[in-house]
Amino acid sequence: MTVKQFAFNAFSENTYVVYDDTKECIVIDPGCYEAHEKAELKNFIKEKELKVVALINTHCHIDHVLGNKFIKDEYGVKLIIHKLDIATLKSNEVVSQMYGFHAYEPCEADEFIAEGEQVKFGNSVFDVIFVPGHAPGHIALVNEAEKICIGGDVLFRQSIGRTDLPGGDFDTLMSSIKDKMFALADDVEVFCGHGPSTHIGFEKQNNPFCGANAN
Secondary structure (H helix, E strand, O other), X not given: OEEEEEEEOOOOXXXXXXXOOOOEEEEEOXXXXXXXXXXXXXXXXXXXOOEEEEEEOOOOOHHHHOOHHHHHHHHOOOEEEOHXXXXXXXXXXXXXXXXXXXXXXXXXXXXXXXXXXXEEEOXXXXXXXXXXXXXXXXXXXXXXXXXEEEEEOOEEOOEEOOOOOOOOOHHHHHHHHHHHHOOOOOOOXXXXXXXXXXXXXXXXXXOOOOOOOOO
16 A cells, blocks of 8 residues: 655645555545645646545544535545534534634545445545544444554644544543554554554653653
């Protein structure tokens, strides 16, 4: 699998296109809002001759869903989320106005996915793990064979997701990190919802919130 990262919108949110040799791909957390951001994403998909087969939100905070309708309309794919984030997705009709995203176009989820299920495209497979705390229905996508985790806003390089938004809970987030994320192999690379990627082993040792040197 190849992971392509884009940083979009005022929150510098990481949007991911993941594809393999078959040219099939999935789009994860499309934060593209401005016309030039949508064009950048569309041009990459065209230049690589990719076929978009699914749209997935790790969670539904506004910065991760701004491009949902664009991707759905452009490529005719279904939006897949965890059922517990329906309310988060719906709330963006109000939240978008609070943050000045007045051109946000809401859309509903088409399918739901849960821990233990898989996302398949081309010759590739992601396992779904449930990692709430930052958002009620937060998931991460994992392929341990290829050492890849698309982690959303759960774990960052030497940081963690915020828990002060509606539906957030610090203790729940810490359990998700320690019981689910830290159960992955040390050499699994975590592609985060913001900022650079990191590795599980590095965070176990160096994350000030939950690593070996945590206060």
